[in-house]
Amino acid sequence: MTGRRILHLLLIAVVLVYPLIAADSPVYGRLGALVLLGAISASAWNIVGGYAGQVSIGHAVFFGIGAYASVTSFVHLDLPPIAGAPIGMLLSVLVAAAIGVPTLRLSGHYFSMATIAVGELVRVLSSTSDFLGGAQGLGGPAMPRTMFDLSFVSATPYYYIFLAVLVALLGLTHWIERSRMGFYLRAIKDSERAARSLGVSSGRYKLYAFMLSAAFTSLAGSLYLCMFGFIDPESGFGILISVKMVVMAALGGAGQLFGPLVGALILVPLEELSNSYLGGQGAGLTFVVYGAIIVIIARFLPSGLLSLLERRKVVRRAD
Amino acid sequence: MVKVSRRTAAAGAALLAFGLAGSAFAQSTVKIGAVYPLSGNAASAGNYEKMAIELAAEVVNNGNAELARMLPFISPTGGLPGLKGAKVQVVVADNQGAPAAGANQTLRLITQEKVAAVIGAYQSGITETTSAIAEKYGIPFVNPESVAANLTERGFKWFFRVTPVAADFAKAYSAFLREQKAAGKKVDSIAIIHENTEYGNSVAKVIAEVFKTDGLNVTQNISYSANSTDVQPQVLQLKEKNPDVAIFISYTSDAILYTKTMKEQNWKPQILIADDAGFNDPKYIKEMGSQVEGLISRTSFAAGKPGSVAAIFDALYKKKTNGDGLEDVSGRGLQGMLVLLDAINRAGSTDPAKIQAALKATDLKQEQMVAGYKGVKFDAKGQNILASSIVTQMRGGQYAPVWPKANATADLVLPYKGW
Amino acid sequence: MSMTLVQVVVSGLLLGAIYALFSSGLTLIWGMMNVVNFAHGDFVMLGMYTAVVVWTALGGGPWASVPIAAIAIASLGIASYFLLVRHIMRGPMLAQILGTFGLALFLRYSAFNVFGANFRTLPDTLVGHSFVLGGIRFEGARVLAGAVGLIVTLALHFMLTRTAIGSRMLAVSEDATAAQLMGIRPQRMQALAWGLAGAATGIAGALIATFFYTSPTVGETLAIVAFVTVSFGGFGSVLGALVAGLIIGVVESVSAFEIGPVYKDVVVYVLFVLVLWFRPQGLMGKT
Known part of the structure; x- marks a missing residue:
């Protein structure tokens, strides 16, 4: 027990001082921030996709709304991009309600396919909007004007901002997990019919989860914009953005608090490093390796990497 | 069995001595980062640019008596x-067609590979994020091919764009069409058909604006998605209006x-113009x-x-690619790299600030061009003011320059013949 | 209705039959074992490259490439089933997305590695030229693909509903344990389904290649169309996919012609969501 506690403290310490460890290498410093950003969006997805079992493949809608809310705050209102984050979150909650009401009644794969369609719909429409910069996209402040533009050379400030957001999100998720809502969501995931017969208003709780998830996905989009300073329909609303959230959460372990973080810890460095070492040849090897590793993990650990720990726990209890 | 003649042994020793002496003298190699889409939908174009940029480095490294003159x-x-005979090393990175990947890779090239300058990144959106990283680190960024107007309006100090922008193409088309009109050809109705990502939208918009001020009548403006599964309805729309x-x-x-469907539906206009890009892809031409x-078509390259x-360079490129000649994309990429190499050579150093100063002082003449520009000279915003376009025409499976007259190697033949 | 509009509708119907052709394999798998194959578009892509290889290596047209592609992609389907799908079916539904998405990237970029990034086309003389019938133009390659699309989807439909092997496959999809008690081996039936789906997909790819471009990323474009077609028609219903394909083809063509090509996807997606609103199980899916 104490051994485990020491391990946990050690892990927390590593997470807190990581930017100092990576201080010599801006690339690894940035990698840390990118892992956290990936973990934020995948953890946000996890609320509805993992806990409530509603596999949305259209979450890029909210990611894009967040990014565009930020960039338009700058372009049209001359505010720092981060000022758009609350607007984006609010808008995402409303859009989630509008999407959720018709689609959440669909079961299983039908829901997934409907969210893909909605995502593509929003992507196509966004590319025809002049307000959103059309297909060309919009750029944030080219040169940081004040600190509030959150445009830094070093990745360290991003790292701590993202870490704070992730901790808040995971804290909230943990709280939900243990609340009545968490219990309802698990019931809905196991068997919606059974949950309903027990008097759980499944539609209402699914919608709550969807809206909450949308708000945080949108925040991830706003943070992305602050870091990269540019958004276009493909990098905001593209289907790959949605799929990556699903894959990250599923790889680590969907419906578990730290699942998406573990997924991000594996996938983001894998993506960046394989691109760094193999991408320059132009032979497509980056994705051959990336795809193969995902296939192997899915083949041997279909419930995600965290199921490895679960198994050990079960074995230990059996002892 | 081991039978080494005295002559080869001597030659070997000489080579060895020369090599040692060489390495003692030589400046450290000049590293240049190249960020291009080598996977994803634009990978075809990205790979051609990669080969063109590598070719420029090879020519510099191996020397070429003819070009040296x-x-x-x-x-x-x-x-x-x-730089006392320093060699050039190109470090290529894949931007995966994504603005974020482009920025991440540029950071790696600058901070890990310690490149002296960066060249890239094909799509305007990716050029935006990659050049922002170079700007933050104070590393020169040469952009050979992105056409979005705002790229040079950001107040960047390290950004240099060699390519003409959409407004230049539009003016070239307008002048060309007005000339045809004066010569008695019918140009009363014009249809613009464009794909709806950044490239197609921005070019179409500028063409429509320029044509309007020049009194050319755009009667149809069709926007479509580049990854459409079918374009028959659009071709039928055109067939019905027959511009x-x-x-x-x-x-x-x-x-x-479009090419296949126009043939299937048996429709052709009097004048068919294709703005570069897809219609200049070597595989398309072939x-x-x-x-x-x-x-x-429009191109920035004519042999x-x-x-x-x-x-x-065209001949050398053909040898490198087994037959694909330089075209617009690879030609502009190669030209961008040559501009950068020229600046580094004049800077006499790999110090970024000196390269930046040299880029600002760039003054290349028309006869030194690979691309069909009037030369290269940057304004205060980093835009090449001498960039220009050539109008070409497909003749027996190959494009030949037909306009302006100064660059023409063939006469213009109208109307469009097709298949 | 103007002649041009008739032409648009006819083109749309032909396109719809082709959509049905490359979606039928997906719906078969989906209906039989509730598995979404995210690599489906890349199966089609490999079928297309098979046609390109047959043409460049043997100089052969669809008569040679269609059977070869059918065998090649059927083998790929069976291999995917035994090496991957069989195992991920034990996990949650998300494992399917994870596994088949990884497979999609792996296949797409393996093709990229072998064939390069370039766009390839087959000469349009392989099938025959376009012809005019009653004032409407038809293109040989599309007519062939559309006709084969109808034949393949109808054949699959009859096989599932009217033959002994079909009812055994359906028994497995209803209740694998009960089927096993009746002496049916579920794994064999499921592998057979992957083989059949692969064959249909291979045929689709080889035929599409005769009038479309072939590139490593072409599967991405086709996959989304296939997903929409299949869920529009109802999972597992081959006939549903055919009807949905025809509807989508016509709606797409007419809206591209009347409203504008950018909005054709918008119209299709809105229609799709509406259909699900009224029929959550798709047009012909089981509840």
Whole structure:
């Protein structure tokens, strides 16, 4: 027990001082921030996709709304991009309600396919909007004007901002997990019919989860914009953005608090490093390796990497 | 069995001595980062650019007596003359067609590979994020091909764009069409058909604006998605309205579909113009060229007379790619790299600030061009003010320059013949 | 209705039959074992490259490439089933997305590695030229693909509903344990389904290649169309996919012609969501 506690403290310490460890290498410093950003969006997805079992493949809608809310705050209102984050979150909650009401009644794969369609719909429409910069996209402040533009050379400030957001999100998720809502969501995931017969208003709780998830996905989009300073329909609303959230959460372990973080810890460095070492040849090897590793993990650990720990726990209890 | 003649042994020893002496002298290699889409939908274009940029480095490293007479940064024996024969190493990175991946890779090139300058990144959106990283780190960024107007409006100090922008293409088309009109050709109705990502949208918008001020009548403006599975309805729309002139702004996949569908539906306008890009893809030219005889295109590359810089590079590129000649994308990429190499050579150093100063002082002449520009000279915003376009026409499966007259190697033949 | 509009509708119907052709394999798998194959578009892509290889290596047209592609992609389907799908079916539904998405990237970029990034086309003389019938133009390659699309989807439909092997496959999809008690081996039936789906997909790819471009990323474009077609028609219903394909083809063509090509996807997606609103199980899916 104490051994485990020491391990946990050690892990927390590593997470807190990581930017100092990576201080010599801006690339690894940035990698840390990118892992956290990936973990934020995948953890946000996890609320509805993992806990409530509603596999949305259209979450890029909210990611894009967040990014565009930020960039338009700058372009049209001359505010720092981060000022758009609350607007984006609010808008995402409303859009989630509008999407959720018709689609959440669909079961299983039908829901997934409907969210893909909605995502593509929003992507196509966004590319025809002049307000959103059309297909060309919009750029944030080219040169940081004040600190509030959150445009830094070093990745360290991003790292701590993202870490704070992730901790808040995971804290909230943990709280939900243990609340009545968490219990309802698990019931809905196991068997919606059974949950309903027990008097759980499944539609209402699914919608709550969807809206909450949308708000945080949108925040991830706003943070992305602050870091990269540019958004276009493909990098905001593209289907790959949605799929990556699903894959990250599923790889680590969907419906578990730290699942998406573990997924991000594996996938983001894998993506960046394989691109760094193999991408320059132009032979497509980056994705051959990336795809193969995902296939192997899915083949041997279909419930995600965290199921490895679960198994050990079960074995230990059996002892 | 082991039978080494005295002569080869002596030659070997000489080589060894030379090599040692060489390495003692030589400047450290000049590293240049290249960020291009090598996977994803634009990978075809990205790979052609990669080969063109690598070719420029190879020519500098190996030397070329013929080119050395025309280009001061190429020596007859190899290496950059201004840096005591230093070699050039290109570090290529894949931006995966994503603005985020482009930025991440640029950061790696600058901070890990310690490149002296960066060249890239094809799509305007990716050029935006990658050049922002270079700007933050104070590393020169040369952009050979992105056309979005705002790129040079950001107040960047380290950003240099060699390519003409959409407004230049539009003016070229307008002048060309007005000339045809004066010559009695019918250009009363014009259709613009463009794919709806950044490239197609921005070029189409500018063309429509310029044509309007120049009194050319755009009667149809069709926007479509480049990864459409089918373009028959659009071709039928065109067939119904039957405009005199059709201008396509397309990537390769859609260029192929339009070419096939126009033939299927048996429709052709009097004048068919294709804005570069997909219609200039070497594979398109090879496999579809015979179906579009008389197609007019814009390019920034024309091989020109034998012995010219462009012709020599074209021959070298063909050798490197097993037959694909330089075209607009690879030609502009190569030109961008040559501009950068020229600046580094004049800077005489790999110090970013000195390269930046040298880039600002760039003054390349028309006869030193691979691309069909009037030369290279940057304004205060980093835009090449001498960039220009050539109008070409498809003749027997190959494009030949037909306009302006100064660059023409063939006469313009109208109307469009097709298949 | 103007002649041009008739032409648009006819083109749309032909396109719809082709959509049905490359979606039928997906719906078969989906209906039989509730598995979404995210690599489906890349199966089609490999079928297309098979046609390109047959043409460049043997100089053969669809008569040679269609059977070869059918065998090649059927083998790929069976191999995917035994090496991957069989195992991920034990996990949650998300494992399917994870596994088949990884497979998609792996296949797409393996093709990229072998064939390069370039766009390839087959000469349009392989099948035959376009012809005019009653004032409407038809293109040989599309007519062939559309006709084969109808034949393949109808054949699959009859096989599932009217033959002994079909009812055994359906028994497995209803209740694998009960089927096993009746002496049916579920794994064999499921592998057979992957083989059949692969064959249909291979045929689709080889035929599409005769009038479309072929590139490593072409599967991405086709996959989304297939997903929409299949869920529009109802999972597992081959006939549903055919009807949905025809509807989508016509709606797409007419809206591209009347409203504008950018909005054709918008119209299709809105229609799709509406259909699900009224029929959550798709047009012909089981509840």
